[in-house]
Amino acid sequence: MSLSVPQKILDALTDVVMPRLKPAPKAAETIRIGDFDLPVYRTGALVIGSGAAGLRAAVEMKRRGVDVTIVSQSAWGGTSACSGSDKQTLHTANTKDQGDNFQAMAEAIRAGGAMDEDTAYIEAVGSVRAMASLQYLGLPLPQDHLGGTLRYQTDHDEVGRATSCGPRTSRLMVKVLAEEAIRLDIPFFNQTTAIKVLKNTQGVTGLLAIRPKESTDANPYGLAVFPCSALVFAAGGPGEMYRDSVFPNGCFGTLGMALEAGLELTNITESQFGISTRREGFPWNLSGTYVQVIPHIYSVDGDGTERHFLADYYRTTQEMASNIFRKGYQWPFHASRMLDFQSSLIDLAIFREGQKGRRVFMDFNRNPEPIDAPFSLERLDSDVADYLRSAGADHALPIDRLRHMNPLAIELYKRYKVDISADPLEFAVNNQHMNGGIAVDTWGRTNIPGIYAVGEASGTHGATRPGGSALNAGQVFGTRVAEHIGAAGTARAPSQSDVSGAAATAISNVTGHRKSDSPLTWKDIRADVQARMSDHAGILCNPADVSDALTDARALNTRIHDLGIAVARNAEMVRAVQWQQMALASEAVLAALDHYIAKGGGSRGARAICDPLGESLPMSVQGPLPEVRFRTEREADKNSQLKVRLDGTNFVITDVANRCYDGDKSFFERDWPAWLTGDIYRSGVEASC
CATH class of the missing domain: 1.20.58.100 (Fumarate reductase/succinate dehydrogenase flavoprotein-like, C-terminal domain)
Incomplete structure (x- = not known):
């Protein structure tokens, strides 16, 4: 049996057309700094980045009366719009066998350690609102006939909290949020790269950026100044830091700029690595059904000789095949999973083949070659066999199992001239995500007044995290940052700060490197x-x-x-x-x-x-x-x-x-005044554990 999904539905979920932006506003003033004439764009709050987290922050600020502007190096060119973020991890209070509570979800989010307990609880509580508001904006999260959200298990998740619109989930999130930002008439400066934070002794005063469209004889580099009262870092992670990376090309993030501004970073030792196709072609994570259908994995040396290299690591065909499957929900490399012939032994084997100069492929038209006995769906570990049986994936070949379980996975690569139904797919172990970033408190505030960070730019994720929870964190903290900026009231009108001195220093620093x-x-x-x-x-x-x-x-x-x-x-x-x-x-x-x-x-x-x-x-x-x-x-x-x-x-x-959270101690009559008066926004950082 194969799932029958009309082609037009597959096309709509794969070819996600992004909205057209309105022209950026013209500069109302210019300032002379040294030998440069710079355009000035005043705003109340400025968001750096146009991914899902940045757009959420901008939309929520606009709804709260904040004068907000977005700057982006490349609209719809970041990781959430272009990379393989195919799921969102959310609270699962929908069925008896997959019940949930916020504290249990928070414990799962922070289970890897090096994460603030209050942050994990905030992400768990906020996930309900994040999902509902995305659905309101038009995100087609799948439901059953009674309205329950369809869920499945993902990385570091034993409950089954993930849901998905298909491989383009995060791009669809960006689309619906971008459409809302356009509806709300939020000014958007595309092809604008943030390069220096402007500040004084009280905090942030603005941003120096490069806009090639502004280039003139009196402004040869296309510099532009954006005075603001609040600045939100939301430009993603440092994808260009690694040669072996699944980030789209040109994803620099803003960690260097943050360090220069005096911002504190946290957990930058923590990243994610896993199997994926390289960004030189079409970068995409090979998690989920790509490996759950158990394709044949092999390497090719310089002479073109094919090697069944996993046979050098696993003891039996069943053990090897079952662990290939488990890479679907154990996608990130984890050191402990190299032990006892677990799934990260596959990552190690692939990495070592690459070190030897060999190219690695997966072939969906072949089942895994044998080690001790021929591959058989009847000889798999019980958890793997039960999953495939429940999915009805009893087909003879991996490509047919994939076509049954997730036809979008095939369609996606076809859009980039790679037909995995006909040809093997080359892949490697690549850097995929930085879990660390700019240190923030429970409202997304940094150590410099007026500066916030959300999404992958912030360091909220801990050492490990459930797959899809980063998307959720960006939505939750995008909203919280907007709430805090809105409540402060300092960004309701364009900033009138004099930034000429700070801009002069920044320009001198930038041009001094040339x-x-x-x-x-x-x-x-x-x-x-x-x-x-x-x-x-x-x-x-x-x-x-x-x-x-x-x-x-x-x-x-x-x-x-x-x-x-x-x-x-x-x-x-x-x-x-x-x-x-x-x-x-x-x-x-x-x-x-x-x-x-x-x-x-x-x-x-x-x-x-x-x-x-x-x-x-x-x-x-x-x-x-x-x-x-x-x-x-x-x-x-x-x-x-x-x-x-x-x-x-x-x-x-x-x-x-780590900051602690010791349970929900709220009481309505006692705590309602803090909400009414805005005292919740003035709360300090919670105590450490």
Whole structure:
């Protein structure tokens, strides 16, 4: 049996056409700063980024009477619009066998540790509102005939809290939020790259950006100034930091700019890595049904010889096939899952094939080749067999199982000229998400007054998280940031701040990096940073290599400071700034990682800390794998986070205990006045655990 879904429905869920933007407003004034004439765009609140989290913040602010503006390097070009965010993890109070409560969901969200307990509870409570409002805007989340939301199990989720509109879930979220932003007539400045925060002793005053459309003889770089009273970082994560990445091209994030502004970062040691197709072609995570249909996985060497390399790791065909399936809801690499022949042994095997110069493929027209016995749907572990049986996926070949379980998975690649129904699919282990970012409190506030962070730009996710919960977090905190800014009342009208002094300093800093005789180009910096991060800060981290990588990263930033960056054309200035800031951010990540390892930190989340004295030794069918012996995570490390800030040219790293939440102690008559008077928005940070 195959599911019968009309082609037009598949097309609508795959080819998601984004709305056209209205023209950006014209500048009402200009200011003269040094040799430059700069356009000025005043606003109450400014959102950096046009992904799902940033759009949510903008829409919710506009509804609360805030004068809000959006700037975006590339509208609909970020991870939530272009990458493989195919689900949202939400509260599941819908059926008896999948019942839920907010505290249980919060415990699941923060189970990996290094996450504030109050933040996890906020995300759990807010998920109901996030889902309902997205449905109101038109997001087609699937329901049964009685109105219950269809759910399934995902990464780090034993309850089954995930729901999905198909592989384009996050793009559909961006679409409905963008349509609402356009309806609300929110000014949108596309092709506008944020480069410097403007501030004074009281807090934020604005932003310096590059808008190529503004380029003139008196403004050769296209600089523009955006005075504002509130600034929201929502430009995603540092996707360009790694050579091996599933981020869409051009995703820089804003961590370097945040460090330069004096913002504190947290958990930047924590990322996600997993199997996906590379961004050189069509970047997409190969989770869910792509692996649950159990395709054949093999490698090809330089001579074209095909290798059944997983047979070097697993003991039986059943064990191998069952763990290929489990990558569907155990997608991120996790060090502990290399043990006992679990699913991350697959990630390790693929990673090592890549290190040997071999290309890795999955073939949906072949079942896995045998190890001890031929592959059979009758010989699978019980959890795998039960799932496929419930799904009715008893077809002979993986492609037919995929066509039955998720035809959209096939359609998606076809849109990018890859027909997985006919040809094998090349893939690798790639960087996919940074769980850390800018440190925020329960209202999304940073350590600088007037500056907020949401989505992947914020560091709210902890060491691990349920798949899809990052999308939910962006929606929840986008709303909370809007509530806080709206309640403050300082951004209801365009800012009238005098930003000329701060802008002059920022411009001097930016132009000071341009030196025509420098041997460094932004392409040199890109190659250096990406190779170092992928080779020494990926899924396997050796303490000595990390320390050496940090030394090299510091040396690169010293060279940038001393030599500047050669910019052949004025239009390249934006890339020069972005790579200068990315080099700074990469040093911050390595500094935090080196600090964590030197203090005895163990393997957690995305990285195995390899150590010949480590307690954990992965095994393969051929015996122990001593080169990947690793330290186990110390339980105490789950209770804190590493905070990082820039002090001059040095990074200050501190270990801060997670904030606590000890249960819902609200009482209506006692607590209602705080809501009525707005005292809830003036609450301070909760105590540490």
